[in-house]
Amino acid sequence: MPDRRPHRAAFLGLVALLAVVFGGPAAAAAGGDTLIGIVRSRIRTPVDFAGAPEVVWLLETPQGKFTLDFTEPPTEDLTGREVTAHGLVQDQRIAVTDYAVKPRKQLPLEGGPEPASHQTGTQNTIAILNKFADIAAEPQPSSFFSSLLFGAFPSLKTFWEENSYNAMTLGGSINGWWSLPQPQATYNAIPNFDARLNQLVADALTTAAANGMTDIPNGTRLLLFFNERFGCSCAVGTLGFENWNTPWGVRTFSVAWFPGGNLATWAWAVDVVGHEMGHNLGWWHSGNVYFTYDSNFDVVSRGCKAEGSHTIVFNKVEAGWLSGPSAFALPFGTTSTYTVFPTTRTSGLRGLTLDMGDGLRAYSIEVRLHEGHDACIPEEGVLIHCWHKDLEDWAKKPVDATPGDGTLTNALWLPGMTFSEPAYGLTVQVWRQNPNGSFDIVVFWPLPAGVGCFGVPSSVAIQVPLGTPVSMVARQFTALLPPTPTAALMPAPLPCN
Numbered sequence: 070m071p072d073r074r075p076h077r078a079a080f081l082g083l084v085a086l087l088a089v090v091f092g093g094p095a096a097a098a099a100g101g102d103t104l105i106g107i108v109r110s111r112i113r114t115p116v117d118f119a120g121a122p123e124v125v126w127l128l129e130t131p132q133g134k135f136t137l138d139f140t141e142p143p144t145e146d147l148t149g150r151e152v153t154a155h156g157l158v159q160d161q162r163i164a165v166t167d168y169a170v171k172p173r174k175q176l177p178l179e180g181g182p183e184p185a186s187h188q189t190g191t192q193n194t195i196a197i198l199n200k201f202a203d204i205a206a207e208p209q210p211s212s213f214f215s216s217l218l219f220g221a222f223p224s225l226k227t228f229w230e231e232n233s234y235n236a237m238t239l240g241g242s243i244n245g246w247w248s249l250p251q252p253q254a255t256y257n258a259i260p261n262f263d264a265r266l267n268q269l270v271a272d273a274l275t276t277a278a279a280n281g282m283t284d285i286p287n288g289t290r291l292l293l294f295f296n297e298r299f300g301c302s303c304a305v306g307t308l309g310f311e312n313w314n315t316p317w318g319v320r321t322f323s324v325a326w327f328p329g330g331n332l333a334t335w336a337w338a339v340d341v342v343g344h345e346m347g348h349n350l351g352w353w354h355s356g357n358v359y360f361t362y363d364s365n366f367d368v369v370s371r372g373c374k375a376e377g378s379h380t381i382v383f384n385k386v387e388a389g390w391l392s393g394p395s396a397f398a399l400p401f402g403t404t405s406t407y408t409v410f411p412t413t414r415t416s417g418l419r420g421l422t423l424d425m426g427d428g429l430r431a432y433s434i435e436v437r438l439h440e441g442h443d444a445c446i447p448e449e450g451v452l453i454h455c456w457h458k459d460l461e462d463w464a465k466k467p468v469d470a471t472p473g474d475g476t477l478t479n480a481l482w483l484p485g486m487t488f489s490e491p492a493y494g495l496t497v498q499v500w501r502q503n504p505n506g507s508f509d510i511v512v513f514w515p516l517p518a519g520v521g522c523f524g525v526p527s528s529v530a531i532q533v534p535l536g537t538p539v540s541m542v543a544r545q546f547t548a549l550l551p552p553t554p555t556a557a558l559m560p561a562p563l564p565c566n
């Protein structure tokens with residue numbers, strides 16, 4: 070796939086040139102249309118987490134939002150990237166025949182005015198309760214949603230406060246029930262599902278403005294609840310922010326859509342709202358070891374009903390909620406014992422991460438107990454994840470302590486158990502649980518024979534860029550070692566189980 074990129078870029082460059090020469094639209098020159106915009110991703114969660122999610126790519130352009138229909142799905146995460154897409158445009162979709170991706174300038178969501186503090190501070194959470202024009206039911210009072218989102222434990226507010234160690238909280242309002250201008254069938258009738266979602270946002274905001282709402286500020290977490298389903302048995306969340314035309318001008322915010330009717334008992338709960346908000350915070354799923362949504366240990370997988378389940382240490386580190394003495398990134402050459410506290414605690418070391426340095430695998434270690442928003446997880450113990458850096462969705466997979474049994478409900482590592490990954494010379498032994506709930510964990514990831522202090526073979530000198538991680542430096546040195554240990558250390562990537 071990567072070798073096709075230059076061709077794409079050249080082709081689109083030619084189209085652009087033709088457009089200039091002939092003074093007409095590039096679309097006419099090539100028998101199709103050309104759209105330039107920022108790619109946005111939306112993830113649909115099937116009801117009861119049964120089945121596979123559907124990831125939808127949209128191109129956000131000055132002309133509107135267009136669903137991208139790829140003949141071959143992209144091999145990289147295009148979210149937030151500027152893309153020039155060529156193909157036939159119809160019904161707010163584009164059948165992509167060719168596309169070019171602008172080189173990435175910044176992480177994580179280039180092109181979107183992503184506020185720097187989008188995972189910290191008070192998230193302005195605006196909920197709108199929407200009634201289809203032909204359905205009068207108001208299945209729950211406003212107070213139900215107030216409790217769900219902002220109330221006492223277990224609410225979404227306490228959920229994110231606990232997950233973030235109070236680095237992030239929710240504040241905002243419950244609005245409605247307000248009647249949408251169209252009956253349910255109108256929204257169901259549009260063939261393009263994401264165009265329907267766009268219309269639901271537009272109509273909900275027009276209605277909100279008519280009812281006195283004065284703005285949806287940038288950075289808002291917009292949660293739309295409906296009194297019936299909107300054409301699918303699913304809930305939907307945007308991956309990060311999108312730009313939207315609103316009655317108050319263009320605004321940047323995330324959106325999650327929650328169905329009502331007989332799906333409300335599933336969707337209007339901490340686990341499902343937390344799951345979609347996890348996407349809104351920018352996270353893909355974890356799990357999919359045996360089947361989709363198979364990890365009860367991450368709200369951005371299946372999570373668990375009632376309290377929701379925390380998200381995983383990789384996400385907490387990415388958000389900056391764990392850092393410094395609360396999460397160690399262990400260097401290659403580590404051989405030590407660590408006392409790791411449950412992820413539900415507010416102090417102490419709560420996560421270990423180990424980057425294998427080959428661009429393919431990293432591991433994380435965390436402790437999970439039945440407490441707080443983890444009260445509903447299936448068991449207690451040590452959770453190890455393997456991050457497949459060559460995957461997009463489902464890249465972070467629990468390493469099952471009981472591999473091959475088809476379930477992750479007993480995936481945790483208990484005292485006396487040892488995880489080892491010979492390909493990387495990595496061994497993790499769960500030694501014991503302490504009375505305060507923490508676990509003593511032995512990590513053995515030694516330098517290979519023949520590598521001296523700090524991984525420097527005595528007769529070799531190489532230069533690495535300033536700031537290169539120690540583990541990466543060690544990798545580069547090991548590549549210079551005699552063939553036998555090198556071969557043992559640099560195998561093809563293995564599955565995580």
Ligand SMILES: [Zn+2]
Nearest residue numbers: 112113114122
């Ligand atoms: Zn999802």
